[in-house]
Amino acid sequence: MKTTAEIRKSFLDFFHSKGHQIVDSSSLVPENDPTLLFTNAGMNQFKDVFLGMDKRPYSRATTAQRCVRAGGKHNDLENVGYTARHHTFFEMLGNFSFGDYFKRDAIHFGWEFLTSPQWLGLPKEKLWVTVYHTDDEAYDIWHNQVGVPAERIIRIGDNKGAAYASDNFWQMGDTGPCGPCTEIFYDHGDHIWGGPPGSPEEDGDRYIEIWNIVFMQFNRQADGTLEKLPRPSVDTGMGLERISAVMQHVNSNYEIDIFQQLIAKVAELTGQTDLTDKSLRVIADHIRSCAYLIADGVIPSNEGRGYVLRRIIRRAVRHGHLLGAKETFFYKLVPTLIEVMAEAGKQVQEKQANVEKLLRLEEEQFARTLERGLALLDEALANVKDNVLSGDVAFKLYDTYGFPLDLTADVCRERNITIDEEGFEREMEAQRSRAQAASRFGVDYNNVIRVDGVTKFEGYTEVESLSKVTALFHDGKPVESIVAGQSAVVILENTPFYAESGGQIGDSGRLAGQGFTFDVKDTQKYGQVFGHIGELTQGSLSVGQSVNATVDAQRRHQTSLNHSATHLLHAALRQVLGTHVAQKGSLVSDAALRFDFAHPEAITKAQLFEVERIVNQQIRANNPIQTDLMELEAAKAKGAMALFGEKYAEQVRVLTMGEFSIELCGGIHAERTGDIGLFKILSETAIAAGVRRIEAVTGENAITWLHNQQTLLNHSAELLKSDVNSLAEKIQQLQDKAKKTEKELLALKEKAAMQAGADLAKSAVKIQDVSVLIHQIDGVETKSLRVMVDDLKNQLGSAIIVLVSVIDEKINLVVGVTTDLTAKVKAGELVALMAQQVGGKGGGRPDMAMAGGSQPENVNKALSVCSEWLHKNL
Numbered sequence: 039m040k041t042t043a044e045i046r047k048s049f050l051d052f053f054h055s056k057g058h059q060i061v062d063s064s065s066l067v068p069e070n071d072p073t074l075l076f077t078n079a080g081m082n083q084f085k086d087v088f089l090g091m092d093k094r095p096y097s098r099a100t101t102a103q104r105c106v107r108a109g110g111k112h113n114d115l116e117n118v119g120y121t122a123r124h125h126t127f128f129e130m131l132g133n134f135s136f137g138d139y140f141k142r143d144a145i146h147f148g149w150e151f152l153t154s155p156q157w158l159g160l161p162k163e164k165l166w167v168t169v170y171h172t173d174d175e176a177y178d179i180w181h182n183q184v185g186v187p188a189e190r191i192i193r194i195g196d197n198k199g200a201a202y203a204s205d206n207f208w209q210m211g212d213t214g215p216c217g218p219c220t221e222i223f224y225d226h227g228d229h230i231w232g233g234p235p236g237s238p239e240e241d242g243d244r245y246i247e248i249w250n251i252v253f254m255q256f257n258r259q260a261d262g263t264l265e266k267l268p269r270p271s272v273d274t275g276m277g278l279e280r281i282s283a284v285m286q287h288v289n290s291n292y293e294i295d296i297f298q299q300l301i302a303k304v305a306e307l308t309g310q311t312d313l314t315d316k317s318l319r320v321i322a323d324h325i326r327s328c329a330y331l332i333a334d335g336v337i338p339s340n341e342g343r344g345y346v347l348r349r350i351i352r353r354a355v356r357h358g359h360l361l362g363a364k365e366t367f368f369y370k371l372v373p374t375l376i377e378v379m380a381e382a383g384k385q386v387q388e389k390q391a392n393v394e395k396l397l398r399l400e401e402e403q404f405a406r407t408l409e410r411g412l413a414l415l416d417e418a419l420a421n422v423k424d425n426v427l428s429g430d431v432a433f434k435l436y437d438t439y440g441f442p443l444d445l446t447a448d449v450c451r452e453r454n455i456t457i458d459e460e461g462f463e464r465e466m467e468a469q470r471s472r473a474q475a476a477s478r479f480g481v482d483y484n485n486v487i488r489v490d491g492v493t494k495f496e497g498y499t500e501v502e503s504l505s506k507v508t509a510l511f512h513d514g515k516p517v518e519s520i521v522a523g524q525s526a527v528v529i530l531e532n533t534p535f536y537a538e539s540g541g542q543i544g545d546s547g548r549l550a551g552q553g554f555t556f557d558v559k560d561t562q563k564y565g566q567v568f569g570h571i572g573e574l575t576q577g578s579l580s581v582g583q584s585v586n587a588t589v590d591a592q593r594r595h596q597t598s599l600n601h602s603a604t605h606l607l608h609a610a611l612r613q614v615l616g617t618h619v620a621q622k623g624s625l626v627s628d629a630a631l632r633f634d635f636a637h638p639e640a641i642t643k644a645q646l647f648e649v650e651r652i653v654n655q656q657i658r659a660n661n662p663i664q665t666d667l668m669e670l671e672a673a674k675a676k677g678a679m680a681l682f683g684e685k686y687a688e689q690v691r692v693l694t695m696g697e698f699s700i701e702l703c704g705g706i707h708a709e710r711t712g713d714i715g716l717f718k719i720l721s722e723t724a725i726a727a728g729v730r731r732i733e734a735v736t737g738e739n740a741i742t743w744l745h746n747q748q749t750l751l752n753h754s755a756e757l758l759k760s761d762v763n764s765l766a767e768k769i770q771q772l773q774d775k776a777k778k779t780e781k782e783l784l785a786l787k788e789k790a791a792m793q794a795g796a797d798l799a800k801s802a803v804k805i806q807d808v809s810v811l812i813h814q815i816d817g818v819e820t821k822s823l824r825v826m827v828d829d830l831k832n833q834l835g836s837a838i839i840v841l842v843s844v845i846d847e848k849i850n851l852v853v854g855v856t857t858d859l860t861a862k863v864k865a866g867e868l869v870a871l872m873a874q875q876v877g878g879k880g881g882g883r884p885d886m887a888m889a890g891g892s893q894p895e896n897v898n899k900a901l902s903v904c905s906e907w908l909h910k911n912l
């Protein structure tokens with residue numbers, strides 16, 4: 039029996055033997071496509087190739103692509119673990135032709151791989167196929183060339199309610215590459231319920247789609263029309279777990295080798311002995327998506343991709359609790375996962391420490407939200423109306439605190455409270471539609487400037503070239519010529535201008551020629567051509583004209599220093615903080631550099647100094663910065679650092695700085711590390727959970743920064759009449775002095791207030807024969823107010839004294855009642871009544887009570903409430 043790892047390898051070997059290049063799976067975070075949540079099909083990394091906007095050195099490729107479908111329309115998280123084939127993570131085996139072979143070979147390849155005894159050797163009679171209803175060509179190939187009997191070939195029409203909306207018409211999204219497809223089904227046998235595709239029982243588990251072969255022919259436009267692709271292509275996808283289930287003679291994907299081993303491990307870690315428990319499947323599924331997502335740079339958070347990851351982790355952890363896990367367990371599955379994934383496990387293995395750490399932290403954190411969730415539920419239950427807990431509280435518990443509805447219901451039931459399940463469902467539905475919206479492709483690929491051809495880039499060695507205009511765009515539309523004052527994008531045949539990529543900004547400069555000047559403000563890539571963005575300041579310019587293209591060399595030079603420094607910084611961070619430090623983004627301009635990277639905690643000052651010290655040490659080493667072109671595999675073997683999700687050509691540019699840094703990079707760099715001159719970190723901050731950002735400067739900019747700092751220090755020293763070295767000491771002295779003065783001032787103020795208070799006895803009034811003194815005297819602390827009240831009691835003999843004082847937005851209330859009157863008025867009650875008016879609380883003995891308050895704007899109200907009360911009660 040073939041293992042899943044063997045099937046994966048056979049597939050790639052088979053297509054390799056048919057002239058296909060084996061291409062690595064791309065990252066789960068789709069490159070250059072912020073609208074696609076996760077990579078969800080093998081073709082994602084090739085979409086620009088299908089559209090003719092990107093070219094590869096090969097025209098046939100094969101991949102085993104890791105995919106995640108979670109939180110979107112393709113997969114409801116709730117189902118995973120409870121059905122035979124829902125997963126958050128799966129691998130898609132695929133073969134691709136970019137304008138090379140088409141229907142005939144695609145079908146023959148598929149059939150040979152599935153049925154030849156040399157490969158999978160499946161019985162032919164168990165295979166059924168579907169074709170798009172009008173695709174006679176595919177039908178003919180299946181029937182007349184392959185020999186599939188007519189009763190096992192089913193034509194499927196537009197069964198999804200619109201033209202080209204069909205199970206047999208595959209499209210990437212609302213726009214983009216699409217085409218009719220033919221699907222291969224496997225009949226698991228009549229002991230399982232279900233009917234062939236197209237029949238009313240097609241949703242049963244008997245006939246299972248195993249392979250989808252898409253004939254990519256069109257580019258769907260935003261208005262729904264189909265535009266022919268430059269070259270008809272092929273995109274196929276076969277779910278590895280499904281074909282494994284077929285080959286291993288099991289009906290549920292969860293029974294294949296990979297899942298059985300993972301399930302056994304989950305059972306061991308949680309102490310569960312019933313191996314059919316669905317929670318085991320949930321966890322076995324979830325560790326795959328979670329570990330790979332983290333390995334691909336996703337970090338649990340509250341939004342976007344990070345939020346989907348967080349929900350999956352919490353769902354797994356919650357199921358762990360259902361199984362009786364006593365301690366943090368989820369991350370302990372990682373070693374087993376790496377093992378069962380074999381060849382495909384390397385991706386996680388390289389990041390193992392970080393994957394485990396983030397999973398552990400997230401699980402520990404969830405343990406804390408669990409408690410907070412319970413507290414929230416308690417509070418909500420105390421305020422519940424009509425014995426029904428509202429749907430949004432239940433939803434909030436579910437969504438934010440990870441509480442399953444039934445757990446919430448259990449707690450409610452003990453108090454005879456039910457849940458508004460409809461309200462919960464409504465919130466749930468709203469959440470689902472939000473998730474659906476997030477999972478759709480939203481990019482209109484036709485909206486961008488499209489030019490055939492390739493601009494030759496000469497900027498690695500030149501800052502000036504002679505070239506020719508091949509196209510002009512004004513207001514996003516192609517034009518033949520432009521005149522002075524118009525802004526435009528100029529496409530050149532060859533150029534020394536670097537187009538923005540890899541974090542490095544695009545060059546600026548000038549295009550000039552006979553009677554015209556075009557100021558280039560920025561340079562961008564459109565597919566394979568370079569667009570020079572700017573304004574014609576003089577003359578006119580037409581397609582076909584010769585231009586002298588000159589880069590702003592000074593700006594370029596400063597940018598290159600920052601770019602080289604970024605590589606040194608990356609290597610130094612890995613040395614100081616650990617190899618989990620992975621680049622999450624960068625921006626390299628002439629002014630500064632910015633480097634974002636994954637690191638789960640704050641960086642200490644000492645670590646930062648160390649990083650800065652190492653980078654500057656490397657600068658002083660003045661190593662040559664060497665560029666080599668080599669095969670991707672050779673570069674990887676050399677240990678070159680490559681970025682997550684970056685797409686690299688076969689020949690890659692490898693940048694080496696001594697022994698210290700080796701990285702793949704297409705950017706422009708200094709000649710020697712010494713050119714950088716000086717490296718100074720300006721700031722280090724957190725920009726998202728687990729992602730830090732360092733901003734730094736180099737060369738002249740670093741010197742200027744140091745000068746500015748020096749000037750600032752000198753100026754401060756002058757102001758303090760000190761020298762720079764004793765600045766800290768001097769500031770400390772001044773602070774101490776200021777504190778002392780402040781204290782003295784306060785004491786004086788209080789003394790003055792109390793002196794004024796000594797005369798207060800005169801202001802007492804009579805309410806029903808009782809002496810009452812109500813007075814506001816600001817700036818006095820409670821302690822002193824009490825002394826004043828005692829003093830006034832002595833002076834007045836028999837009285838009720840109420841003093842209020844506001845200090846720094848804070849209110850102090852003191853009430854004193856001489857003992858002969860405490861039967862009528864209790865100081866504690868009166869002060870409590872007043873405190874209520876100013877947002878405070880208080881109380882005390884019947885003869886002396888105190889309170890605080892925080893709403894000075896209500897002091898007058900408190901005073902009048904007090905006086906009214908006394909009038910009423912005396």
Ligand code: SER
Nearest residue numbers: 079081250273274275
């Ligand atoms: N793109 C197609 C799919 O995802 C075939 O790979 O099914």
